[in-house]
Amino acid sequence: MKKGSNVLFSMPLMKQNIKSNWVLTVVIVIVMILMSTVINYATSIMSDSEGTVSEEVQEVKEDFYSYLFAMAAFNSASGAQLSYENFRDTTDKTVYDSAFQMVSMQAEENFTVEELEDIVHTLEAEGVSLDNCVQQFEYIYALQQSKGCFSGNDLTLEEMMQIMLDSMGVPSDLIESMSEMDTGSMINQMYYTVTGLLPILLYIVIVANGLIVNQVDHGSMAYVLSTPTKRLAIVITQAVFMIITPLLMLGIVCASRILSNHIIYGDAEVLKTVMLYLGMYILIESIAGICYMGSCIFNYSRKATAFGGGLTVWFFLASLLGMFGTKDLVNMGVGVEELGVFNQLTLIGLYDINAIGTIATDEPDDSFVWKLAVLGVIALVTYVTGAVRFQKKDLPL
Amino acid sequence: MSETVIKAENLTKDYGKNRGIFQVDLDVKRGETFGFIGTNGSGKTTTIRNMMGFVRPDNGKVSILDKDAWRDATEIKKYVSYIPGEIAFPALPTGTAFLKAQADMLHVKDFTYMNRLLKLLQLDPTANLRRMSKGMKQKTAIVAALMGDREILVMDEPTTGLDPLMRDVFLDLMREEKERGKTIFMSSQIIDEMEEICDKVAVINNGHIIGILDAWSYRHEDVKNFEIELASSGEMQKLCEQWRENLKVNEDGRSCTVAVEKKNTGKLLAVLKNFRIVSLHEKHKALADAFKELYRSE
Incomplete structure (x- = not known):
């Protein structure tokens, strides 16, 4: 460091910043890590219980239906009383052995008792209710035997379901979209654009105020300025603090997220997660820039808080309302599409997590790039404006 | 300078x-x-x-x-x-x-x-x-x-x-x-x-x-002002006879102010030795007076 005067950067001031802010910083990071991990875990449980069966299981299920069909066909041909229930309960499987052999010959398939036992084991292990399957099969089988008494068309189970739901007053398109509903992406939307942002938004509002306007308003800035420290060095030092700390904080939270991804899903999703947090960082910096500018322009802590904090609260609330206008929540039936307009009234709306989410897929949607660029420009302009203004204004010290 | x-x-x-x-x-x-x-x-x-x-x-x-x-x-x-x-x-x-x-x-x-x-x-x-x-x-x-x-x-x-x-x-x-x-x-x-x-x-x-x-x-004035209060007005009259320079008796007849050149302070004290003094102090509010004077003239 140059002797005499601190022209561009003041190390002692930075030390002072660290000393007076580290407790808050650590607390916020811990809160963010806890939130991220718990939400990640909750998402994993939710998608488990949702019963989205994998394709493999689906195939096994179909095989199971084939066996049920074989038994039903044999029953109708020979007047026997074969059933899955019976198959499960008897120890003597010879009847089934011969029945499967006969059906196999006719259908040019290869039904065996051993295979059916395997299938049952697999499905039971996956937690699929076989009784349900059997009942469902009964309907399908019965309907396949008959045609509509007026139209003469084939009757299908799907059609029947729809008509029944309609008559019960449940709109069938809701059912359709519910099946498309992706709870995972909804929780992500909620985490990245609303709840996950809250702690760090709180942090930047508090810190931006504490770094400049509070010290001017209270008068403690006089001690810094009564030393050979240029105002330029003060604004640069404080800006550096506001740029570096959120980066470190989000870096740590991002790392913890990658770790929890790895533990919970076995797939760290490094690129996607890093990009999501990088986007969040740029978003936070644009809001931090606004708070910093307010902190530099105003001499009263109250006014700066009203400006920076007020805008931040607005951005947050608009994002919260906007979330109820997103596709996922509208599909769930708890949102209204019109609320989506709020996403256009908040900087958080420029943080397009759906587009960023596609980054690791085959068809990446790079529209998030220009949105983040806009946020970056806002950050740059606000930081510079604040810094320039602070050097020219009168300080009530 | x-x-x-x-x-x-x-x-x-x-x-x-x-x-x-x-x-x-x-x-x-x-x-x-x-x-x-x-x-x-x-x-x-x-x-x-x-x-x-x-x-x-x-x-x-x-x-x-x-x-x-x-x-x-x-x-x-x-x-x-x-x-x-x-x-x-x-x-x-x-x-x-x-x-x-x-x-x-x-x-x-x-x-x-x-x-x-x-x-x-x-x-x-x-x-x-x-x-x-x-x-x-x-x-x-x-x-x-x-x-x-x-x-x-x-x-x-x-x-x-x-x-x-x-x-x-x-x-x-x-x-x-x-x-x-x-x-x-x-x-x-x-x-x-x-x-x-x-x-x-x-x-x-x-x-x-x-x-x-x-x-x-x-602070470094050459002339010092003392305020002196004696036990009775009779004594004050006596003092007036013994010290004539710049002595002003107040209305109550028992107290007075004396302006003495700095070098003569000792002499004044020597004279006062023979009197019953109730109080004696140096009037030292020159700056304050000047300050008040300035404010009054505003």
């Missing part, structure tokens, strides 16, 4: 509604102790803020060591120690942490002077910075500023919050600093301490300098 260290020329900072300072001219010479006195809101702090480069003058300018106080604010701080009028410390845990941070910024490496100040002011800086009493905070602020050991001291009401004993310690310290050749500019509302240590005192009222008093000559 010696070199000018702090110079304000036509300095004006108008906050509207007649608040602010207007056409302030000051000239502080090297080695001088310069007092700055005025009622609350008269513009003392505004003037000092201009000196420190915290605010930009609307008109005129202040220069310290021939450097512009606004433009060269940083450069000037290498030569100036400043005690703010309002005590507000940064968000640091203890006095020690604060003094350390301040030493860092002032590039102070040698702590002997700071430790001497701590001892002199009997300050224990390990206390919690926010829980300190007003006096302790003031002491901490004094140490934080003076440890830089700069050649110019600018202080905005540095003795507020100090108890009378500490105030004396502080004034002694200022005398010592003056001996070491420092230029001292301090504002105050207490005329007695100004009279004790200042060479000159500028009086400010409603933003205008209304007079600059030569405190040194008041």
Whole structure:
């Protein structure tokens, strides 16, 4: 460091910043890590219980239906009383052995008792209710035997379901979209654009105020300025603090997220997660820039808080309302599409997590790039404006 | 005459509604102790803020060591120690942490002077910075500023919050600093301490300098005024016969004021030896009188 005067950067001031802010910083990071991990875990449980069966299981299920069909066909041909229930309960499987052999010959398939036992084991292990399957099969089988008494068309189970739901007053398109509903992406939307942002938004509002306007308003800035420290060095030092700390904080939270991804899903999703947090960082910096500018322009802590904090609260609330206008929540039936307009009234709306989410897929949607660029420009302009203004204004010290 | 260290020329900072300072001219010479006195809101702090480069003058300018106080604010701080009028410390845990941070910024490496100040002011800086009493905070602020050991001291009401004993310690310290050749500019509302240590005192009222008093000559007056009260008016008559020069008997007939040349003080006391004295004190309010006089004439 140059002797005499601190022209561009003041190390002692930075030390002072660290000393007076580290407790808050650590607390916020811990809160963010806890939130991220718990939400990640909750998402994993939710998608488990949702019963989205994998394709493999689906195939096994179909095989199971084939066996049920074989038994039903044999029953109708020979007047026997074969059933899955019976198959499960008897120890003597010879009847089934011969029945499967006969059906196999006719259908040019290869039904065996051993295979059916395997299938049952697999499905039971996956937690699929076989009784349900059997009942469902009964309907399908019965309907396949008959045609509509007026139209003469084939009757299908799907059609029947729809008509029944309609008559019960449940709109069938809701059912359709519910099946498309992706709870995972909804929780992500909620985490990245609303709840996950809250702690760090709180942090930047508090810190931006504490770094400049509070010290001017209270008068403690006089001690810094009564030393050979240029105002330029003060604004640069404080800006550096506001740029570096959120980066470190989000870096740590991002790392913890990658770790929890790895533990919970076995797939760290490094690129996607890093990009999501990088986007969040740029978003936070644009809001931090606004708070910093307010902190530099105003001499009263109250006014700066009203400006920076007020805008931040607005951005947050608009994002919260906007979330109820997103596709996922509208599909769930708890949102209204019109609320989506709020996403256009908040900087958080420029943080397009759906587009960023596609980054690791085959068809990446790079529209998030220009949105983040806009946020970056806002950050740059606000930081510079604040810094320039602070050097020219009168300080009530 | 010696070199000018702090110079304000036509300095004006108008906050509207007649608040602010207007056409302030000051000239502080090297080695001088310069007092700055005025009622609350008269513009003392505004003037000092201009000196420190915290605010930009609307008109005129202040220069310290021939450097512009606004433009060269940083450069000037290498030569100036400043005690703010309002005590507000940064968000640091203890006095020690604060003094350390301040030493860092002032590039102070040698702590002997700071430790001497701590001892002199009997300050224990390990206390919690926010829980300190007003006096302790003031002491901490004094140490934080003076440890830089700069050649110019600018202080905005540095003795507020100090108890009378500490105030004396502080004034002694200022005398010592003056001996070491420092230029001292301090504002105050207490005329007695100004009279004790200042060479000159500028009086400010409603933003205008209304007079600059030569405190040194008041302190070193050649003629002393005594107020004497005797036990009875008979004795007073006797005294009038024995001491004729510049003696004025008050209406009550028992007390009087005597103006004596300094060298004759002994003689007066020798005469008084034979009387029953109820009270005897030196009338020593010359500066205060002059100050009140200035205000009355406004």
